[in-house]
Every structure is written in structure tokens, then in C-alpha cells.
Amino acid sequence: MDQIKDNWFSESCEMWPGATFSFEVTKVLHTEKSKYQDVLVCDSKSLGKVLVLDGIIQCTEKDEFAYQEMISFLPLCCHKNPEKVLIVGGGDGGVAREVAKHPKVKQIVQVEIDDKVIEVSKKYLPFMAVGFDSPKLTLHVGDGFEFMKNHSNEFDIIITDSSDPVGPAVSLFQENYFALMKSALKPNGIVCSQAGTVWNDLELVSNTLNFCRNQFPKAAYAIASVPTYPSGQIGFVIGSLDGDVQFDVPQLVLSSADEDNMKLRYYNSDIHKAAFVLPTFVKKRLA
Template sequence: MDALKKGWFSELTDLLPGRCFSMQVEQVLHQEKSKYQDILVLKTKSHGNVLVLDGMVQCTEFDEFAYQEMISFLPLCSHPKPQRVLIVGGGDGGVAREVAKHPLVEAIDQVEIDDRVVEVSKKYLPFMAKGFDSPKLNLHIADGFKFMEEHVEYYDVIITDSSDPIGPAVSLFQKSYFELMKRALRPGGIVCSQADTFWGHLENATSMRKHCRDVFAKVGYATSYVPTYPHGQIGYALGSLNENTDFESPVFQLTQQQRKEMQLRYYTTEVHKAAFALPAFVVDAIEADECKD
């Protein structure tokens, strides 16, 4: 609430020094401090309902689909048979909504540590929280680390939909987390994690990719445009236990008819392929990082 001034919310945080993103607020729909984080839901003039955790915008009604679809379908369409999927985080329900659309997915476990995010999302973000209604989904309010320790070689795909590296999400950006995911995967399994933006956070982005590279046989780093995220762009670190995985050429390719039936608004097979094309300065940073080994 300290960031609400004269009818505007401004994303003021040390993670984004020297800049902020602001939205005009029509109404504060909800505000509380849960056991883990500050939760704020706003009705804004330009972006619809907005979820804010610890002062950082997590999703807006205006553009959430760009992130939810990409973090879901990049790994799902890179796996030949993604039957069992684990979602870590994603308490707003958006990733569950998208994963459930994939015809080869049979069972989804979702583990979210903060039950209040789930309940608040159900009330104020129903366009995303409807993902919790899928018969494929089993929701667990628990610690993701402990949950994966109990499910060794169980999943085909693990998707980590984390908030920014502050509060309860910090541990999800460490190498030990990627090692834990590896143990929870069946042979040929794939992971995909939110991996920051290379605009201003290039070190974080390359660090996430390095964690993948240190643990998995094949890695990739993809991006998508999300206007309300820092610098309008977000990255995804992908890793596969199968060294023959080609992230840039999805094995499951959608026809236009399938895309429309799934009600996808951002992801297409063409967008999937293009998502791995990176600017020269990012490629140079990745190559420099690999030369350190």
C-alpha cells in the first residue's frame, strides 16, 4: 500500500533499481500479509485485475496469457509423451489452465506453498484460477522441495512458475533446486523454469541457464514478450535428460485448428521456434559463461 499514491500503483523494488512500472488503480480489491508474503489484488484502469506479491506484479488480466502459455507449451511440446506433469508454484492457476489443455497430459500435480494465493486467485482472478477446476489436476499445499523428494523418477515434465527471486521463491533459483528436479524426472524428462529477463538482469538469466547446463544433458533459453514484466520480456530456462532433445523444433506441432480449439492467444509452433532466437549480446554472454568451465 505504500506504493499506492494518488490513485496509482508503482512497482518500487530493489530488484529494479532506477525504474518502476505504474498502473492507474480503480479499486483495491484485496490486501493481506500471508504467512509467506504480502498479497495485493488491484482493479486497474488499463490492465484489468492485477496480482501483486511482495510489491512485484505477478500477472495482469491484460497479458497473463503470454507467460502462462509459453512456460507451459515450450516444455510440453518438446516432450514426445508428457503424461505426468508437476507444477511448482503457480498459485494463480494460470499454468494449470494451460497444461490441462495439452491432449497428451493425463495427470497434473501442483504444489503451492501459500494457500492464500490460491484462495485469493479463485475469488479475484477466475479467468486464471479456472485451471484448478481441471479433472486432471491434484493440488497440494506444501513445500515443493519436500514434495519432489517424495516423488523420485515420477514426472515427465516439471514446470516451475515462481515469483521473482525474493521471499519464498529465492530457493527456486539455485542449482540445488535443478538437481532436485532432475531426480524427480522419469528418463527423458524435461524441466522449464521462469528465468528472469536479460534486459538489466543478464547475469541472473545466464545463471539460470548455467544451473540447467550443469545438471541436464540438453539445455535451452527462450523468451516471450510480456508488457507488464520488467523490460517487457521474460526468459525460460529449459533442461532435458535426453541429449537428443531439440528445444527449437517441437515434437508436438500444433495446427491452426488445434491452436484455436485450445484457445491459445500467444503460443504457436512458429512462436515456439522463434523464442530461442536471442540477441547477439545474450549469445555472447552465454558463450562467455560456457568458456568458464
């Protein structure tokens, strides 16, 4: 709440010193401190409803679909038969909403550590929390790290929809986490994790990708445009146990009719290919 002054919220974080993103607040809908983090939901003049955790914007009604669709469909469409999917995090329900759309997905297991995020999202962010209503979904409240220790060789896809590497999400950006995901995958399984932006922390991106490369025979970094995230861009690290996979060649190519039926607003098969095309300075650093 102390980040709202004169009805303007300004995001601040040690990860991007000297810069901020601000939006005009029309109403504070909810604020509390959960067991793990500060939770704020507010309505805004131009972005719709906004979820903020520990002072950092997690999603806005205006552009959340770009992030949710890309972190879901990039790995899903790289896999030949993604029948069983694990989501770690994603307490707003957005990733579950998107994963459930894929025609080959039969079972979704989600593990979210903070039950307050789920509760608040169901009440104030139903456009994302609708994902929890899927009959494909089994939801667990708990630590994804601990969950995977007890589930080996079980999933085709693991998607880690985490906040930034501060607070409860720090452990999800370490190499032992990628090793744990590897052990929970079936043969040819794929992982995809939120991995930050090259414009604010290229070192973080490089380190996270290297952790993934150390565990998986094939790994890559992809980008998407999300205007309300720092620098207006977010990236994903994706890794596969299939060394022959071509990340920029989707196994499932969607038609315009498919996009309409799935209610996709950002992801399409051309965007999938383009997501792996990186600026020169990024290619050189990540090489």
C-alpha cells in the same frame, strides 16, 4: 498499499533499481499479509485485474496468457509424450489451465506453498483459477522442494512457475533445486523455470542457465513478450535429460484449428521456434 499514491501503483524492487512500472488503480479488491508474503489484488484502468506479491506484479488480466502459455507449452511441446506433469508454484491457476489443454497430458500435480494466493485467485482471478477445476489436477499446499524429495523418477515435465528470486522463491533459482528436479523426472524428462529477463539481470539469467546445464545434458534459454513485466520481456530456462532433444523443433506442431480449440492467444509453433532466437549480446554471454 504504500506503493499506491494518487490511485497509481508503482512497482519497485531491488532487482531493477532506478526504474519502475506504474498503472492506474480503479479499486483495491484485496490486501493482506499471508504467512509468506504481502498479497494485493486490484482492478486497474487499462490492465484489468492485477495480482501483486511483495510489491511485484505477478500477472495482469490483459497479458497473463502470454506467460502462462509459453512456460507451459514450450516444455510440453518439446516432449514426445508428456503424460504426467508437476507444477511448482503457480498459485493463480494459470499454468494448470494451460497444461490441462495438452492432449497427451493425463495427470497434473501442483504444489503451491501459499494457500492465500490460491484462495485470492479463486475469488478475484477466475480467468486463471479455472485451472484448478481440471479433473486432471491434484493440488497440494506445501513446499515444492520438500515434495520432490519424496517423489523420484515420477514426472515427464516439471514446470516451476515462481515469483522473482526474492522472498520465498529464492531457493528455486539455485543449483540444488535443478538437481532435485532432475531426480524427480522420468527418463527423457524436461524442466522449465521462470528465469528473469536479460535486460535487467543478465547475470541472473546466465547463472540460472549454468545451474541447469550442470544438471542436464541439454539446456537453453527462451524468451517471451509480456508487457507488464520488467522490460516487457520474460525468459525461461529449459532443460532435458534427452541429450538429443532440439528445443526449437516442437514435437507437437499445432494447426490453426488446434490453436482455436485450445483457446491459445500467444503460443503457436512458429512462436515456439522463435523463442530460442536470442540477441547477439545474449548469445555471447550465455555461450
